[in-house]
Amino acid sequence: MQLTLEQCTIRPWQMNDAKSLAKHANNRRVWLALRDAFPHPYTANDANKFLQNATTAQPTTNFCIEVDGVAVGGIGIHLGRDVHRHTAEFGYWLAEEFWRRGIMTEAVGAFTDFCFDKFSLHRIYAEPFANNPASARVLEKAGFVLEGRLKNNVVKDGELLDSLMYARTK
Ligand SMILES: CC(C)(COP(=O)(O)OP(=O)(O)OC[C@H]1O[C@@H](n2cnc3c(N)ncnc32)[C@H](O)[C@@H]1OP(=O)(O)O)[C@@H](O)C(=O)NCCC(=O)NCCS
Secondary structure (H helix, E strand, O other), X not given: OOEEOOOOEEEEOOHHHHHHHHHHHOOHHHHHOOOOOOOOOOOHHHHHHHHHHHHHOOOOOXXXXXXXXXXXXXXXXXXXXXXXXXXXXXXXXXXXXXXXXOHHHHHHHHHHHHHHXXXXXXEEEEOOEOOOHHHHHHHHHOOOEEEEEEEEEEEEOXXXXXXXXXXXXX
């Protein structure tokens, strides 16, 4: 799979993305918006472990965002199970030096369409922390609808935060 968009390409991860991944993912501002499972600091070892999983998982659900031939971000879904087998949770991040150029708006819209086509999903959702208006805006521009505010849902960096439930349904 490869989605070639105006500003970026979405493609499968490769083991040789490790150096670029470790460089761009090693950013406290990126980490602050993500689950603690995303390491910080982000080492070469972390990159290799992630890539080992991402490149062997079946089906492939984690993809690389490439700008000018360099791996500078990630986008993926986590497929639900059991009664949630038609839903998936969506996650993404982009290297800070590329923020505010419209890259993630483009990527999220196209990747959501791809996921609805490729997997038998009826719902794709994301739960940005309430202190992340950029992510909420990206989701809104990609057609996600705000379904609610989950009070005190997250502890991040020692702070209790609300999260926002955004979803696109088919
Ligand atoms: C959130 C993130 C993915 C946004 O990517 P991006 O490529 O910079 O986003 P875009 O440029 O496509 O669009 C950002 C939108 O948010 C707006 N925005 C950016 N920063 C903002 C802020 N601090 N407050 C309000 N709006 C903001 C932009 O103005 C733009 O909206 P507009 O087109 O209406 O002006 C990126 O900042 C990131 O990777 N952050 C860290 C990880 C993360 O938050 N992941 C998502 C977890 S749910």
